[in-house]
Amino acid sequence: MYAYKEKLKAINLYFKYESYAAVINELGYPSRLALRNWVEEHKRFGDVKKNITRRAKYTEQQKQTAVDHYLEYGKCYARTIRMLGYPSRALLTNWVMELAPQPRKFKRNGINLTTGEKEAAALALLTRNTSAQEVANNFGVSREALYQYKDQLLGKDVSSNKVKKSHDTDVNQLQDQVKQLREEIYYLQMQKEILEKAGEMIKKDHGIILEKLTNQEKTRLIDAFRPKYKLSQLLAFIDIPKSSYCYHKKQLALPDKYNDVREQIIGIFKEGKRRYGYRRIHASLKNIGIILSEKIVRRIMREENLVAKSIKMRKYNSYDGEISPAVPNVLERDFKADKINAKWLTDITEFRIPSGKVYLSPMIDCFDGALVSWTMSTTPDAELVNTMLDQAMQTLQAREKPVVHTDRGAHYRWPGWIDRMDSHNLIRSMSKKGCSPDNAACEGFFGRLKNEFFYGESWLGVSLETFIDQLDDYLVWYNHERIKLSLGGISIVKHRKTLSCVA
Template sequence: MYTNDQKIHAIEIVKKCKGIINKAWRLLGYPDSRDTLKLWYKNFQEDNNKITKTPRYSDKEIDKAVSYYLECKNIQKTIDDLGYPDSRMTLWRWIKSQDINISNKRGRVSSLDEETKSSIILEYLNSDKTMLKFSLEKGIATSTLKGWLDAYNLKKEEVSMPKEESNNVDETVIPPRSDQEEIDELKKEIAKLKAEKIEANRKTKEAEAELKLAKAKLAETQLEYDILEKAAELLKKVNGINIKTLKNKEKAIVINALRSKYKLAKLLKSLEMAKSSYEYQVKALNHDKYQELRPIIRQIFNDSYQAYGSERIYGELKNQGITVSEKVIRRLMKEENIHPFIPRMKKYSSYQGEISPKVPDLYKHDFKADEPYKKLVTDITEFSLRDGKVYLSPIIDLYDGCPINWKIGYSPNKELTSSMLIELHNIIPSDVKPIIHSDRGCHYRIPDWINLMEEYGYTRSMSRKGCSPDNAACEGFFGIMKREFFHNHDWSNATREEFIKELDKYLTWFKIKRIKERLGYLSPTEYRSRASL
């Protein structure tokens, strides 16, 4: 397929290229593969300057393989049936060596004449088969068939060209160039490739720089968005968020919220805040200026049977000389999880029908008194315990809401109310004749109660039937007492005797120490003592 001179020339080019097969092969344009050139160079002997090959197959085997191929027209089938040669390229070279016909400067050969190729091309064009299917049937490589088809189309175009133009086509074979010319051309190509590589690297660096800048701008935009979003979430400003108008304290709050996502330096730069200012604000935020106040609030709450809300704790602190707003107390109580219990109560009823003449309501919802012992209210309430019920009958002075006297028992009988009224008569001044208001319960309509009221010169007043608001002052006292004392504590293990002791203790505390906002945050006893002065 290739002459000995061509092989020697190829080996010389490989030597000049310092043994680099790829460069020499691109410069030469032949043989068909790099592996063939590599094999030539390997078998070259410098002593006689020629190629020495050790043939693996005899001429008889080569002729047999070529003849078999001409019969089946399929290279792979020939190799499979004969069992040799070891590659399709080897058989292809044997076939081409049978009829050498140089068709171009690279020395490519063809074993088929032009008429045969044309007939195959026409047969393919007239069929409806794909190129791959047609190539397999004919035993021709798809690339070969495509090359024939391109040459056929080119030939048709040349035939259709004007005569004058076709005469200008140069059909001469280009003579081989000298080694120096090829080396010079190779150097030019290498220089061109280097220049192209430098230009490509420059464009790549520019693109990378632009991409880096775009990523930085995107990250900056995302940071600004996160700052605005977090500021709106934490600061809750009504008129919107402006980073430039934020105070240092607000900036420090936003930075602390975003520290897990962004570096501190980026956050400080974006918020235009000095690191020293940030560290100062962090110390200020971590410092609790109400640290000493918190245990005082809890102590007041516990001492009040866990009944005081923020308003009464505010009043108690004011009495102790501690000035702080009620709003701050409410916030601290929320942070410390301090809150009084607010239950739903079930009212005790002692109504048994109209068992005595009707008594009018003298208060008409006017539960205010301008002096002590002038207007009093009374009623009975119950407490359910594990070993029974306990009943309380207090009498309340509307002057300051003070429980003047009370009785506690196991049964809501007449002795409970009568004994309470007798003790009241012994407590209040003898010249005082109060109005005592009650509901329409049977305890206040029996002869014992009526006779005592007439004997002491007291005036009776009663609510309307089934109208608890008519006795709202006493009902309100029961509500406060049960919320603060009863429902706010666990009495499941207490006996009635233990409960009565604690209830009596609470009523004493209510009378002497429990402060009221209406009284200027004074207890009823303190209020009376100051009023008497």
């Protein structure tokens, strides 16, 4: 039933297009016959009839009473209509569908089921858990027809017992699969929790490999999950014999005899700002009277995850071509010196931070690795190296004429550098072109410097001036406080004092 406005809209479009098809394509309604009738009616009477809304014949209370009676007294339409005297069967059916929608029994009188419906009915008959009559009622057919479908499609030899047995087999297989999947989920959940807990307890940065854990670490890991998982499952998953687990469990229950030393090792590591490995920490302990093997120190550091900074490659290159003739390599990679101020090494290294670049030019004494002098600047110019050389030469005694070894960088081939060297009778020595091992001792210092001071730190928001101040503090600390194993585990300045070389 179309509204009055919808009819007028269709009629007006027809008068505009003069085509029934065009109107129906645009509006999607009505049928061609209905539109033609509307147009004819409009031509004859100048308008079309308006829809008449009839007042409801039955109240909502009457509808609800009829539906309640139907549901309460056997769901029989005829009885409800006979007892109440209203409504029609069709109207009562609509009320039931509206107010009490639910599955209803139905019959198909003279209507044949499709092949698919027959197959479904036959399968339901053979796999039923109820009576055959209930299955027939659900499909709206008689009990006899249901068995006929089974005989036609599956044959008379197929009984419900055989189908049920096959059905039970399928169910058992599915149950086995569900059980297997649950076991896999349980195993994966245990694996996930163990790996996460191992990461928290052992605190390794590059992931956890259970096979590489020590038996003591595995024992601690198992104890963390004993309340939740069985011991046999944990031993098998973490791969540790039960005897080893029991042994380390007893060992862990004993007091930690290295507890005090452990705290001192952590303190030394933090004071050194993560720059000391186990050898220097072992030497530091020895200096304060604590005798402990390097193996124990290394083990405690591993347990506490005390890892020194790693070395990275240098990038700055000061080579700028053959500006002046190169001098021979006097040192020939012999960086050992029998006295102070006999062999000096120098080079330039670059520090790149978000604020910019800083360049360092130090002078290193081969005798004990002391920093004779150093300068820092934001540009690697001649003033950087010349000022450093002037400061270094001020520390020399009258008869001291050290060999100054450099690479073939442009700074050491400019006239300013050469004039200063000649005026103080210092001996120049240069590495071969592109051969960094010829100045390996200086390169080694730069590696230690960046490993201990630069790498692994966040320099975001640090100005160049602040960075230069911090670098200068490190270089002072390097001379006065940093211990060297080659000097017997003491600092450079302290070593020189023992030799009466520093007042």
